[in-house]
Amino acid sequence: MEKQLTQPPPRQLDNLEWVGGHPALDFINTVHAWLGEQPGEEYLHGFPELLRWSRMAGLIGPNGTRALDAGGAAAQAKAHRAALALRADLHRLFHAVAGGRPLDQAALDRVTAVLRDTVAWRRITAEGGNICCGWDFTGAPPAAILGPVVWQAVELLERGPLDRIKECPYDGGCGWLFIDTSKNRSRTWCSMKTCGTLAKVRRFRARQA
Secondary structure (H helix, E strand, O other): OOOOOOOOOOOOHHHOOOOOOOHHHHHHOOEOOOOOOOOOOEOOOOHHHHHHHHHHOOOOOHHHHHHHHOOOHHHHHHHHHHHHHHHHHHHHHHHHHHHOOOOOHHHHHHHHHHHHHHHHHEEEEEEOOEEEEEEOOOOOOHHHHHHHHHHHHHHHHHHOOHHHEEEOOOOOOOOOEEEOOOOOOOOOOOOOOOHHHHHHHHHHHHHHO
């Protein structure tokens, strides 16, 4: 008897797979899908989710969380809108990278503007002869939360490995982005637990039909 395959449960923020291999790509992957079924389904519904995701990603700590959470509702809503706009620009850029296409200069300019607006909260310290780079959000507005992720994104664009960035394929995939760290660069899906399983389900149903 042929094994029956079941579809995986819907993605949610609390149990979201971290498949990007880099914080900037995992940030882009905070929608259910960029293509295919249910594109654009949102998982960062507001600033609290953005703050929680940043903690989960290890981009901010408890002190930063408290500082950024102290902003007013209007400022937090503005920061959330800015985060979604940044995510769209980062997707535009890394989608082009994955496809071997030229990068959109307007998107690069907007990312640069976010970098410039948040760099004030970047801190470089020397501890025991070691240089430490981090963030101090004391007195920072909620929009400063974009600093760590935009910094990570720019470093990835500058240093790569851009040639290993892939996109979960159009044929049954979700469009999530990831770094293929496999030795022979053979990884196809964002995750075998989600899109890889869905592909198996479709092939199984096609055979049954």
